[in-house]
Each structure stands twice: as C-alpha cells, then as structure tokens.
C-alpha cells in the first residue's frame with residue numbers, strides 16, 4: 001500500500017510524499033531541504049511536478065543532484081526527464097497513473113491521478129483547492145472552468161491533494177458566495193478544528209468539493225444571485241459566473 005503524507009514547506013505549501021517499500025516519490029518539491037529531512041537515510045526515487053511555479057519546482061535541481069532521481073512533469077520545466085501530456089498513462093509504484101491537462105492557473109498545468117489500492121488520489125497542484133481554486137495567472141476563465149469541470153467529473157470518493165493550506169480562507173469566501181449552504185457550515189467547523197490542532201485540512205474529496213466549493217457550484221441559485229451583486233448576469237453561462245467568482249475572490 002502506498003502511504004501519502006504532507007511535508008510542509010514555506011508558509012503554506014504541502015509537498016506530498018508517497019512511499020511504498022523502498023520507493024520514495026515527492027510531488028511539487030518547492031524546497032529540497034524539508035524533503036531531504038523527511039527522507040532521512042532513504043533515497044528519493046523520483047519527483048512528480050504539476051506546473052512550473054517556483055514554489056513547486058524550486059527543490060528539483062538540488063534533489064536531482066543529490067539522488068540522481070527521475071523527474072516526471074510538464075516538458076516545459078527544466079530538469080524533467082519524463083515529459084507528461086494530456087491523456088498519458090504510466091505505471092509508478094506498481095499502480096496506474098493518468099495525466100490530465102488542466103490549464104488556467106498556468107498554461108502548462110497538469111493533474112495526476114493515482115489509481116491506488118484504496119481508491120483514486122488526485123494531485124492537482126494549484127488548480128483545485130479545498131474550497132477554492134487557483135488564481136488565473138496565465139489562462140482564461142474558460143480554460144480554468146473546463147479544467148475544474150474535468151476534475152469535478154472524477155469519482156466522488158477521489159481524494160484531493162492540493163498544494164497549499166488555503167482551506168479556511170477559501171471557505172470564508174465560499175460562505176460569502178453561498179451563505180445558506182449547510183454543508184459549508186459543517187465543513188468550516190471541521191477545518192477550524194483541524195487547524196486548531198495544527199493538522200492539515202487535506203486531503204478532501206471530490207464529493208466534498210462538489211458540495212461546498214463555489215467554483216464547482218456555478219449552477220447554485222444562491223451563488224448566481226450573490227454573483228449578480230458582483231455584476232454578473234444571474235442567467236449567464238457557467239463560465240461567466242465562474243469568472244465573476246474568481247474576480248471577486250481576487251480582492252476578497
């Protein structure tokens with residue numbers, strides 16, 4: 001069985017650490033130091049990358065130099081040994097993985113789906129967050145909306161491993177966007193309790209996100225009326241509502 005745990009980095013990043021027997025992989029190592037500390041005497045087998053931002057790739061050079069390990073990720077990133085593109089499938093740690101292109105936060109962004117013995121696990125970088133989504137640095141609202149829709153169509157019990165602990169701030173925005181969603185109140189309580197104990201709020205599940213993440217809920221009547229107060233046409237397309245929400249969140 002593959003175990004998955006977060007290695008905290010910088011102020012709010014998580015580097016996901018996957019281990020099975022003598023195989024050790026990390027996802028999005030923005031910093032080499034905490035990875036080396038977590039590995040102890042073990043040797044890093046490889047690195048998986050979701051997109052080019054420095055807080056996800058800053059540790060690649062040092063880790064590659066120290067462990068001479070493989071690097072899977074978008075081909076645009078320096079140091080990648082196995083370039084990945086949409087629809088690619090590969091085997092790692094004895095399990096099948098699938099690559100989904102999810103442009104929006106960046107144009108090179110990919111998400112990785114691990115078909116584990118205990119269900120699916122989604123490593124989605126800065127595209128889908130617990131209760132939110134990434135900022136649009138390079139892509140259009142339409143691209144990001146399409147990307148999130150792809151992720152939202154994964155089975156509901158898929159576990160979601162995003163790359164930042166932004167959950168409480170995201171849920172505060174979600175509450176403003178959809179004040180009368182009861183599932184949201186429950187989730188806020190759970191997230192507060194986890195953070196009070198300094199526990200991560202992750203992974204979440206696609207099911208939880210569908211119930212509480214405003215960026216996946218553009219059909220909600222309440223979100224549409226709240227978006228109208230921000231200038232959207234309440235009868236507008238899902239992309240239009242999404243764009244309004246994203247813009248509103250940028251200054252929330």
Ligand SMILES: [Zn+2]
Nearest residue numbers: 051053105126
């Ligand atoms: Zn990023």
